[in-house]
């Protein structure tokens with residue numbers, strides 16, 4: 633994905649660079665010597681004390697200078713995304729540790745970029761099928777920071793608490809599955825990001841405050857409805873979206889911040905068209921506005937019981953146009 637340098641904050645802080653290595657290479661990594669690097673998605677965590685924009689310029693337009701470990705990897709890998717975190721809130725070590733919490737994430741090269749600290753490395757290799765970013769941070773209107781990440785196998789109790797906190801009203805508007813602890817446990821025991829991106833928003837105290845689904849591919853029922861409207865949902869480039877935010881935090885910008893990250897994840901997985909999972913109830917004016925703001929357009933209506941619903945679709949732009957600026961890219 634092309635990254636516009638001007639969008640990156642000039643402030644100092646930490647950053648995370650997402651890279652894709654299309655095929656395995658054996659390459660010299662400076663003083664670490666020749667190393668095997670498997671094909672896949674990598675994330676490199678670093679810091680830029682004199683300003684993130686100035687520092688990451690070298691990654692976006694590599695000059696061929698091989699000074700740092702990352703310069704060697706950049707000769708073979710493509711930059712797919714960048715997260716800038718201005719201020720001293722998060723160190724590169726914390727950003728890297730967060731990646732290692734992802735099941736299946738590993739450190740393929742010990743000592744990579746971590747000569748100055750106690751970390752084993754600052755380069756993580758993500759498990760196959762991971763989106764870029766697989767974890768990101770968003771600054772909420774309240775000033776609080778929210779971590780946006782894929783649901784993990786150990787999230788069962790937290791997800792159950794989230795479900796228990798949803799009001800009857802929210803449940804009547806949002807219903808991809810039952811909201812029980814058993815369901816939460818079953819979901820966390822059978823996660824498959826290749827099929828469905830289940831993304832949560834987590835506050836610093838560990839509380840989940842948003843839960844959003846993006847089912848990759850075309851759901852049969854949706855394909856038929858859309859075809860009847862003259863719209864073909866392309867199988868390899870399509871996904872169905874189902875968002876929710878915890879009641880007390882609705883209308884505070886959480887949904888918008890989460891969706892911005894989720895759509896970046898979707899783009900990295902080749903998704904170009906997003907449709908609503910089960911449509912949106914006509915009476916759910918807030919959700920309709922939310923979708924419109926994200927770039928969705930109404931393409932039809934259908935009845936479910938005695939409620940009228942809208943089908944809406946969004947073509948993802950190559951860049952994040954239409955989405956408000958948050959801490960992503962500074």
Ligand SMILES: CC(C)(COP(=O)(O)OP(=O)(O)OC[C@H]1O[C@@H](n2cnc3c(N)ncnc32)[C@H](O)[C@@H]1OP(=O)(O)O)[C@@H](O)C(=O)NCCC(=O)NCCS
Nearest residue numbers: 805806876877882883884885886887888912918919921922
């Ligand atoms: C729909 C939902 C995911 C939106 O998330 P959110 O965090 O509440 O939304 P945001 O605060 O980011 O607001 C996004 C936009 O929605 C619109 N919006 C928010 N509250 C609104 C309201 N009361 N009336 C009309 N539009 C409203 C605004 O356009 C707003 O953008 P703005 O703040 O820049 O004006 C969330 O409200 C939710 O979970 N609702 C219950 C479940 C649900 O309806 N899910 C969707 C099922 S189809």
